Amino acid sequence: MSGIPVSYYVIFSGLLFSIGLYGVLVRRHVVGILMSIEIIINAANINLVAFSRYVAAKPEMGQVFAAFVIVLAASAAAVGLAIVLSVYRNRRTIYTDEINLLKW
Amino acid sequence: MDVLHCLARFGFIAATLVTLAAAVMVVSLRNIFHCALALILVLLGVAATYISLKAEFFAVIQILLYVGAIMTLVIFAIMLTSKIADTTVPQTNRQSLVSFAILAMFDVFFIGSVIKTSWKVNAVTMAANVDAKVLGMAFMNEYVFPFEIISVVLIVALVGAIILGRSDQ
């Protein structure tokens, strides 16, 4: 079955990645940034799984990697949200514009 | 089988478009809760993409972990800090235009490069069947060491998160 060409998946993951990157660079809400990071990770995951299906030596290799990535994304999200809570308690703000203690 | 193929292709494109639209919503909505819900949609769309890639088990894992656990966590965090979320406050900072421009240019360049490339595919791999058993065998035999490590990492991250999230006493 010829199915869908690989390039479709690559284009898709690329677009998803750049949307997520835009969100990281642009959103003011801290949790929004974290969610954008999740989008980026997912885009990478799609890329991994697509390539493992199409070109890898062993087809389960990509999915194993993607599973690890999910676990890491989860831990990253957990730690990130803990930090958000901590910052919220100290600074009473969740907008990154207002957290600029390292400003000149 | 052409019908199935067409259906598959149609389904894939639909899922892709939904995912992309939801992603755009994630990065631009003002109400953060709506963004979270859009994110759930994104994740579901990604799971659908996995199904189209004949990684059904993985799609289920995705939904379970991401949507079930991580999004719960995110919504908890939003709730705990949403008292000051104001829908009238702009959600984008000052570098939105420049970032959009640069990323758009990059996208154009990237898509162009990808289309120009001739991708070589491996027919054997394409025909292979990956299900729970195969994955389980892989985890337990070949990738058992990273598996253990990743569980330690998870423990450490969770413990760290608990410590970080503790209120000062």
Next chain:
Amino acid sequence: MGYAYLIPLFPLAAFLIIIFNQKRLGHKSALVAIGGVALSALLSTGVILQVIGGTTYHDTFDWIRIGGMQLNFGILIDPLTAMMLFVVTYVGSIIFIYSQGYMHDDPRFPRFFAYLSLFMFSMLGLTLSNHFVQLYIFWELVGLCSYLLISFWFEKDSAANAGRKAFITTRIGDVGLFIGILLLYSVLGTLQFRDFTPEFLSQKGAGHETILTLACILIFAGACGKSAQFPLHVWLPDAMEGPTPVSALIHAATMVAAGVYLIVRSTPIFSAFPDSLKVVAVIGTITACMAGFIALTANDIKKVLAYSTISQLGYMMAAIGVGGSTAGAFHLMTHAFFKALLFLGAGSVIHGAHTQDIREMGGLFPKMKITALTFLVASLAISGVPPLSGFFSKDEILTAAYESGNMIIYYALLVTAFMTAFYMFRLYALTFLGKPRKDIHAHESPAVMTVPLSILAVFSVVVGLPGSPYMNHWFQTFLHGGHPEEIHAIPFVVQCSIGAGLSGILLALILYLALPKVPEFLAKIFKPLYLLSSNKFWMDEFYQAVFIKPAWALGRLLFKFDQNIVDGAVNQTAVQTLNLSAVQRWFDQTVVDGIVNGVGAVTQWTSGVARKFQTGLIQNYLFVLVVGFILAIIVQIH
């Protein structure tokens, strides 16, 4: 005669003892000095007797060897030395005894006798020398002692100036002497007196006549300085500022005779180059006439005697110049005694009458009998009245001049003899005879002063006899080392000399005793001559204008030069250094500090710009990161 070395050492010892024990000895220092000179006289007597017996003595010991030149110290004792020893020690002893009385009230009494002893040492050393350099050393020492003694009363400006004048004037002569010695050595290669025999001179001197004549003239220049010949005679009248015993010893009997002694000693050399003898004769004659002429109008008793000394020394030089060196030496001996007597007598007069101007004296004969009588004897001797000593020696000189064929010199000397008699008896008449012109309470001097006068008077009478025909001219033979000299008295000369002397005496007595107004009248008539004489031929003024004032001007000019230019240069160096340092300070402040501050300012500005990068917003950093990442990808894919 090895003990001859001791002769100068006794006065030297006396000098050293006195000079270190002045306070302790006080008036006893005179005894130490007299003891020293008396011992020298004693030893000299022994030496003289031995020389009369025919012995001569010569001894040297090595002193310095420089390159190829050997200098020795040594002693030469021959008849001439013996005569000088006799004169110096005997006259010296008598004057030492006299000084004890004359200087009795002086606060620096011991120092006077120390200087006198030092002088004795130097003069005896000079006499005993056996070569030119040793003689020159003692020559300089004698000059130093003369300076110390002339300016003994240095509180008086006139005395200090006189001492300085004497030293500088004799120094000019000494330079000539030194150059002469150097020339002699460079041509002949030796300086020992004994080496200058006629054979040696004709051998080695051949071809160098001009240089050697010049050397002789230069040596004579040294003698001119010491013996006050024209034109270096100007110091002797001023030297009368010193105490009278000093004038007697140094400036009558001994030091001024050193010049004559030098020329007599060098007669072999001078004879080999006759031109130098001509110079000696001419200068001697000029000096004799000129000094005699000036003495005619002098009014200070010591100045008359000073000019008389100059004139008599001119006589001696003229004698040597015309070939009568023994006559000159004979006259030296007789002159020492009667001139010393004249000076000591003058000292006695000054001591008794408290004045030196003869116009204020007169009629001192009754009050100072011994002084007057001894003074008379000396005046007769110097005027050449037989049978006193002066007659024989002066007569010999005139004979030598007559025989040399130089009539100008002979007549000049004859006229000078007339003048000598005239001014001496003018002096005598104005001082001792006639009525007192001023009311001075004069008194005779103590015995310690009059006894030496008497002794010297006896000597003045008898010391001429050894050279007289009555003893067959024993003295001249003695001086020639045993070779009898052909001396025959020429009646014409004898008559003329006696005539000149007696007529001078008579004229003086007539003018100044019987006709006191006539001298003033004559002075008015012959005004130019009178002025010429009383102003000493204006020689001092001439020297002042031609030599001294320019020298002072040069000194002032050099001082200005030193002040302005040299000091100016030094100050300018300092000023320029300050300016240079100001420039450097400007440079340091403006440029160097500017650079340093500029670096700081640039850094500040740069950091001011650069810190704006630190916005503190993570998303800005992320943006930059993404841009860079994209660029890397693009570069990689391309």
